[in-house]
Amino acid sequence: MAAIHMKNIVKQYGDGFPAVNDISIDVADGEFMILVGPSGCGKSTLLRMIVGLEDITSGDMLIDGKRVNDLAPRDRNLAMVFQNYALYPHLSVYENIAFPLRLARKLSESEIDDKVHEASRLLELDEHLQRKPGNLSGGQRQRVAMGRAIVRQADAFLFDEPLSNLDAKLRGQMRTEISRLQKRLGITTVYVTHDQTEAMTLGDRVAVLKRGLLQQLATPRELYTNPGNLFVAGFIGSPPMNFLPAQVDGTSVQLPFGTVELPPEKTAKATGKGLLIAGIRPEHFEDAGVKRDLGSGSTFRATVDVVEWLGNEAFAYIPFEAPPEMRAELAELARDLDSEALHTQLVVALDGSSRIAEGDEAEIWMDISKIHLFDPATGENLT
Numbered sequence: 001m002a003a004i005h006m007k008n009i010v011k012q013y014g015d016g017f018p019a020v021n022d023i024s025i026d027v028a029d030g031e032f033m034i035l036v037g038p039s040g041c042g043k044s045t046l047l048r049m050i051v052g053l054e055d056i057t058s059g060d061m062l063i064d065g066k067r068v069n070d071l072a073p074r075d076r077n078l079a080m081v082f083q084n085y086a087l088y089p090h091l092s093v094y095e096n097i098a099f100p101l102r103l104a105r106k107l108s109e110s111e112i113d114d115k116v117h118e119a120s121r122l123l124e125l126d127e128h129l130q131r132k133p134g135n136l137s138g139g140q141r142q143r144v145a146m147g148r149a150i151v152r153q154a155d156a157f158l159f160d161e162p163l164s165n166l167d168a169k170l171r172g173q174m175r176t177e178i179s180r181l182q183k184r185l186g187i188t189t190v191y192v193t194h195d196q197t198e199a200m201t202l203g204d205r206v207a208v209l210k211r212g213l214l215q216q217l218a219t220p221r222e223l224y225t226n227p228g229n230l231f232v233a234g235f236i237g238s239p240p241m242n243f244l245p246a247q248v249d250g251t252s253v254q255l256p257f258g259t260v261e262l263p264p265e266k267t268a269k270a271t272g273k274g275l276l277i278a279g280i281r282p283e284h285f286e287d288a289g290v291k292r293d294l295g296s297g298s299t300f301r302a303t304v305d306v307v308e309w310l311g312n313e314a315f316a317y318i319p320f321e322a323p324p325e326m327r328a329e330l331a332e333l334a335r336d337l338d339s340e341a342l343h344t345q346l347v348v349a350l351d352g353s354s355r356i357a358e359g360d361e362a363e364i365w366m367d368i369s370k371i372h373l374f375d376p377a378t379g380e381n382l383t
């Protein structure tokens with residue numbers, strides 16, 4: 001096992017903006033690190049630079065304390081688990097796992113046999129050793145691919161979107177499986193995905209990237225509760241955080257549905273900055289008439305356009321008009337986050353027992369302690 005240190009890593013293809021722009025990330029020994037971001041953000045390029053499949057333009061890549069910039073992939077002792085698992089269809093599970101050991105020609109037949117059996121016990125594949133990959137489930141194939149990495153005693157596992165070809169149900173099962181195995185083996189792992197559910201459920205820590213730049217590196221909980229900027233706030237969470245125009249005056253924050261008073265520490269950095277963007281997650285609203293203690297907050301009345309009832313909860317959609325001077329910024333953010341509705345409607349998550357219906361002028365409660373205020377120019381979270 002090994003720690004991976006990325007120091008000021010840059011990748012420049014041609015003369016456009018860098019695909020990876022001065023990124024520093026330390027992956028601790030045994031840690032599960034996620035690289036997540038939208039298409040083109042540079043996450044695969046960064047992973048390929050760790051493995052050695054891509055040259056590093058500048059910066060230092062260290063594995064287990066050694067600079068590996070100029071080391072060939074085979075000398076880095078890392079195991080890349082690809083999306084299609086790259087198994088040999090004509091070989092049995094046993095032979096697929098034994099393959100890298102045979103290739104290395106360093107071990108005797110009985111040593112190879114011991115290693116394959118040890119890995120297959122760990123991966124619960126011992127009953128399937130004589131089967132061919134074509135007769136295995138997706139989950140079992142994934143385990144065979146990981147078995148090949150284990151017998152080599154690789155220092156780290158690297159995954160590039162391993163689940164993106166699978167249907168939703170299998171993806172869920174495999175996610176749990178990868179998580180269990182990684183914890184059991186305690187092996188350093190870097191995992192690339194564009195899927196925020198995978199990022200949140202698998203990662204000890206998550207690095208969020210956009211256009212080659214590291215936006216935030218934090219635990220899933222920290223990313224969710226304390227997003228560093230507008231992009232992270234909108235990227236993590238489903239349905240996404242609502243973004244509303246907000247005028248801050250002292251500790252008063254004027255929103256499209258009324259004015260709320262925030263504690264002074266929330267507005268200290270925001271006041272006097274003019275028009276800002278307030279961010280509040282759907283679950284921090286509630287039907288004010290729901291029969292449970294909502295705690296302190298603020299209520300407002302608004303006309304509900306659409307209600308989606310899901311049983312345990314309901315989503316209500318409330319249209320609003322952003323002031324003209326803010327529309328361009330909200331529209332750009334919506335484009336970045338691939339969300340059409342971002343700047344035209346509020347989404348609130350209500351308890352399933354709520355009787356709020358389409359067309360109602362409803363009384364909605366809002367947990368004002370959960371409001372974030374963002375600078376529209378820099379995206380920075382000011383709360």
Ligand code: ATP
Nearest residue numbers: 013014019037038039040041042043044045046194
């Ligand atoms: P995706 O999820 O779509 O694979 P990604 O976040 O993994 O995206 P990368 O594949 O790392 O992104 O690409 C980052 C940027 O670098 C993109 O703008 C891409 O077009 C560019 N890029 C990647 N590989 C090359 C290459 N070989 N030559 C030139 N540009 C490249």
